[in-house]
Amino acid sequence: MNLKELVTGVSGEKQFLLGNEAAVRGVIEAGVSIAATYPGTPSSEIGNVLSVLAKEANIYFEFSTNEKVAMEVAATAAASGLRSFTFMKHVGMNVAADSFMTTAYSGVRGGMVILSADDPSLFSSQNEQDTRNYARLANVPILEPSNCQEVKDMVKYAFDLSEQFQIPVIVRTTTRVSHMRGVVEFGDVNDNSSNNDNHWKRGHFKKDPSQFVPVPAFAGEMHVKLWDKIHEIETIANASDLNSEVNFASDKKYGVISSSSAYNYAHDVVKFNELDADILKLGFSYPFPQKKVAEFLSDLDEVFIVEEVDPIIEKETLATIGAKKLDVIVHGKLDGTFPLYHEFNSDVVGEGFNKILNFDENESASYSSSLEKLSQDIPSRAPVLCAGCPHRAMYYGINKAIGELGLKADDVVFASDIGCYTLGINPPYNAADYLLSMGSSVGDGCGFSVSTDQKVASFIGDSTFFHSGISPLINAVHNKHNFVLTVLDNRITAMTGGQPNPGIPVDGMGDEAPEISIRKLALACGCDYVRVINPFNLEQVVKTYKEAFERNDAAVIVSKAPCTLIKGLTRKPPVKLVEGNCNNCDKCVSELACPAISKINGKIVIDQSQCDGCNVCIQVCKYGALEAGR
Amino acid sequence: MDNHYSIYICGVGGQGIIKTSTIIGEAAMNQGLDVVMSEIHGMSQRGGSVSTELKIGGYNSSIIPNHGADMLLSFEPIETIRGLDKVNSETKIVYNTHPIIPSSSDKAYPSVDSITKTLKENFKHVLPIDGTNLAIDAGSVLALNMVLLGAVTADDKFPLSKDSVIDAMKNNLKPKFHDMNLKAIESGYKSIKG
Numbered sequence: 149m150n151l152k153e154l155v156t157g158v159s160g161e162k163q164f165l166l167g168n169e170a171a172v173r174g175v176i177e178a179g180v181s182i183a184a185t186y187p188g189t190p191s192s193e194i195g196n197v198l199s200v201l202a203k204e205a206n207i208y209f210e211f212s213t214n215e216k217v218a219m220e221v222a223a224t225a226a227a228s229g230l231r232s233f234t235f236m237k238h239v240g241m242n243v244a245a246d247s248f249m250t251t252a253y254s255g256v257r258g259g260m261v262i263l264s265a266d267d268p269s270l271f272s273s274q275n276e277q278d279t280r281n282y283a284r285l286a287n288v289p290i291l292e293p294s295n296c297q298e299v300k301d302m303v304k305y306a307f308d309l310s311e312q313f314q315i316p317v318i319v320r321t322t323t324r325v326s327h328m329r330g331v332v333e334f335g336d337v338n339d340n341s342s343n344n345d346n347h348w349k350r351g352h353f354k355k356d357p358s359q360f361v362p363v364p365a366f367a368g369e370m371h372v373k374l375w376d377k378i379h380e381i382e383t384i385a386n387a388s389d390l391n392s393e394v395n396f397a398s399d400k401k402y403g404v405i406s407s408s409s410a411y412n413y414a415h416d417v418v419k420f421n422e423l424d425a426d427i428l429k430l431g432f433s434y435p436f437p438q439k440k441v442a443e444f445l446s447d448l449d450e451v452f453i454v455e456e457v458d459p460i461i462e463k464e465t466l467a468t469i470g471a472k473k474l475d476v477i478v479h480g481k482l483d484g485t486f487p488l489y490h491e492f493n494s495d496v497v498g499e500g501f502n503k504i505l506n507f508d509e510n511e512s513a514s515y516s517s518s519l520e521k522l523s524q525d526i527p528s529r530a531p532v533l534c535a536g537c538p539h540r541a542m543y544y545g546i547n548k549a550i551g552e553l554g555l556k557a558d559d560v561v562f563a564s565d566i567g568c569y570t571l572g573i574n575p576p577y578n579a580a581d582y583l584l585s586m587g588s589s590v591g592d593g594c595g596f597s598v599s600t601d602q603k604v605a606s607f608i609g610d611s612t613f614f615h616s617g618i619s620p621l622i623n624a625v626h627n628k629h630n631f632v633l634t635v636l637d638n639r640i641t642a643m644t645g646g647q648p649n650p651g652i653p654v655d656g657m658g659d660e661a662p663e664i665s666i667r668k669l670a671l672a673c674g675c676d677y678v679r680v681i682n683p684f685n686l687e688q689v690v691k692t693y694k695e696a697f698e699r700n701d702a703a704v705i706v707s708k709a710p711c712t713l714i715k716g717l718t719r720k721p722p723v724k725l726v727e728g729n730c731n732n733c734d735k736c737v738s739e740l741a742c743p744a745i746s747k748i749n750g751k752i753v754i755d756q757s758q759c760d761g762c763n764v765c766i767q768v769c770k771y772g773a774l775e776a777g778r
Numbered sequence: 779m780d781n782h783y784s785i786y787i788c789g790v791g792g793q794g795i796i797k798t799s800t801i802i803g804e805a806a807m808n809q810g811l812d813v814v815m816s817e818i819h820g821m822s823q824r825g826g827s828v829s830t831e832l833k834i835g836g837y838n839s840s841i842i843p844n845h846g847a848d849m850l851l852s853f854e855p856i857e858t859i860r861g862l863d864k865v866n867s868e869t870k871i872v873y874n875t876h877p878i879i880p881s882s883s884d885k886a887y888p889s890v891d892s893i894t895k896t897l898k899e900n901f902k903h904v905l906p907i908d909g910t911n912l913a914i915d916a917g918s919v920l921a922l923n924m925v926l927l928g929a930v931t932a933d934d935k936f937p938l939s940k941d942s943v944i945d946a947m948k949n950n951l952k953p954k955f956h957d958m959n960l961k962a963i964e965s966g967y968k969s970i971k972g
Binding site: 149162164190191192194272278289294295324327328330331401409411412413415416419491492495498515518519523524525527528529530531532534640645732737741742743744745746748 | 788791799800803804807812813814815817819823826836837838839840841843844846848856857859860862879880883884886887890892893894897899900925948950953960
């Protein structure tokens with residue numbers, strides 16, 4: 149499919165779309181004018197697609213420096229009467245939370261939708277937090293699509309709901325919904341034509357401090373109004389088609405309540421095992437549709453609650469049973485029927501049902517011992533730093549400097565951050581000892597520096613530094629902390645698929661933009677020692693680290709070299725092996741762990757298709773067995 | 779259970795696995811069948827194992843249950859072994875015999891012959907193909923995914939026609955590669971059909 153179909157496609161047309169692409173079509177159908185994000189898997193492709201389509205779709209789109217800024221851009225757009233969209237991964241909500249919580253109080257004029265993508269089983273995240281808690285914390289409605297069609301439809305509907313009640317609305321996906329591909333039938337597109345010289349429509353902000361300035365006198369009243377809205381919206385949720393029964397049962401003994409991707413597993417287990425149970429699918433799950441749930445429960449003896457991650461519907465159901473004095477047994481996470489963590493699938497859900505219903509004789513496949521052995525003996529294939537990745541050179545260099553300074557591994561604490569460079573946790577680099585969140589490496593540097601006598605080496609990427617590394621660096625200087633901060637400036641937001649950031653001269657819509665200098669920022673924060681180095685010059689890397697470790701302040705080293713995955717870079721010729729010179733010391737294999745270098749049948753082999761010509765291995769080899777390609 | 783068909787596709791990041799799966803999915807949609815697919819993005823792509831799951835016919839979940847695949851299509855020998863949880867005694871196991879050896883690995887890479895021998899001892903339908911060389915013959919090693927796509931269409935139980943898969947291929951890949959891709963699809967098809 150050509151992505152432009154997301155803009156030009158007409159009502160009734162069908163496309164095979166990724167959940168994240170379906171979200172973009174929903175945004176386009178809703179007539180959104182302003183969209184902002186900070187990239188984060190599993191939501192990243194929404195931004196990648198919007199970045200390409202924004203102009204054609206009359207949308208202003210930006211990669212904001214962080215999720216809080218993105219939230220503020222969307223909130224003010226909606227306050228100005230435009231439809232606005234912000235989207236992020238679940239932990240992005242933590243960054244955005246301060247402004248998000250108040251947006252619930254002040255409300256909106258144009259529709260405002262926040263898509264937050266949860267990551268059960270932590271495919272690419274540091275935790276499994278459940279966005280549905282944020283709907284309750286802030287008191288805003290939440291919708292939970294379970295497939296690509298619903299993503300598109302619910303995003304569009306969320307804007308109507310938001311505008312009707314002047315309240316932001318959350319759409320919660322999970323990895324398996326965002327990264328599911330399925331058939332999506334398009335609907336009508338709302339007009340969002342521009343009314344000025346820009347390609348997007350401009351609104352007008354009508355002042356009303358009592359709505360938009362939450363000083364205590366106004367905020368107290370805002371909280372009352374928020375509850376009024378939520379009570380009204382609960383009526384809508386009870387009547388909504390998004391909360392509907394899927395009927396399989398002849399007898400009303402058992403029932404199932406489920407939402408999101410978990411619903412898919414519940415559906416398939418009930419359908420394909422011909423279980424005698426109806427399913428109440430909750431697509432509009434906060435305000436909790438208590439009346440509808442109570443009606444569903446009233447006929448049942450026992451109910452299964454199938455949900456990923458936290459037992460939220462389960463607790464709401466237990467509360468409903470208590471409030472309505474019903475007599476229904478609840479099987480969910482709390483009684484151990486289903487796991488309290490990690491994503492579900494049909495096997496996990498089937499096993500849970502089976503504990504109560506005993507419908508399936510468990511037959512395990514038996515294989516020959518040779519297969520059992522083969523399965524255990526296959527080499528692992530974990531994600532690795534790419535061939536030619538500048539981070540590898542920096543990790544090699546810092547470890548060499550530490551050795552030359554006579555320090556032991558335990559003498560240096562590596563405070564890591566969120567990005568590809570977290571892969572530094574793996575041997576041979578062993579360069580990640582502590583990690584909390586985006587930007588935490590800098591604040592963690594501050595803490596370790598006053599709490600221990602160990603040296604501290606903090607590593608952060610360019611995009612992550614702009615995201616939330618700057619204010620802790622000011623803290624480091626002002627409070628006289630002592631650590632070495634490396635900013636791995638690879639000229640891109642790499643791990644999420646290559647989005648631009650403020651350090652490069654291009655914005656989210658592909659236009660020219662001012663480039664912000666990390667070096668100047670570090671100097672402006674008050675750092676006395678700021679060095680910009682070429683990571684592929686190992687001698688310089690080692691020398692700079694040795695200098696920086698000898699200091700007693702917050703020293704900043706900026707490693708500046710582009711990510712090898714950036715499109716259009718000229719690739720240097722691959723490294724050649726001079727066989728006669730190789731003495732099989734394995735240093736290049738064991739100390740660099742480069743995917744282009746391996747040892748096959750006792751011989752070093754440079755994979756010519758993978759080698760990026762960074763030439764770091766040439767500088768590591770003591771025997772002159774590696775030479776630059778021509 | 780007519781027209782129910784689940785394919786687990788696995789290999790190494792960068793082998794064109796998502797594109798191959800998307801083509802099959804789009805072909806299924808064009809034939810009017812229900813289809814859902816699951817893919818892996820993000821950190822899991824940095825040279826690591828990659829898989830997609832594709833289910834045709836009446837399913838809501840895009841994840842194939844254990845032992846639920848009709849076909850295991852593997853782009854790399856040891857990734858076949860990693861995918862065996864999805865296999866049952868009737869599953870067609872189609873895999874490319876060209877290894878991609880992990881650079882820094884704890885364990886030695888087993889011989890491909892021993893993998894084939896062990897698989898044949900345990901399963902009825904074990905179909906190794908020299909996909910990488912067939913791709914090179916068709917014009918480029920990058921056509922490996924099209925060779926394997928051709929192999930999928932050769933399974934008698936596969937509910938889509940080869941023509942609709944070819945149409946979807948044309949809709950998803952650049953015209954200048956169509957001839958090479960057609961050749962690759964044909965050679966993959968023949969390597970199974972004989």
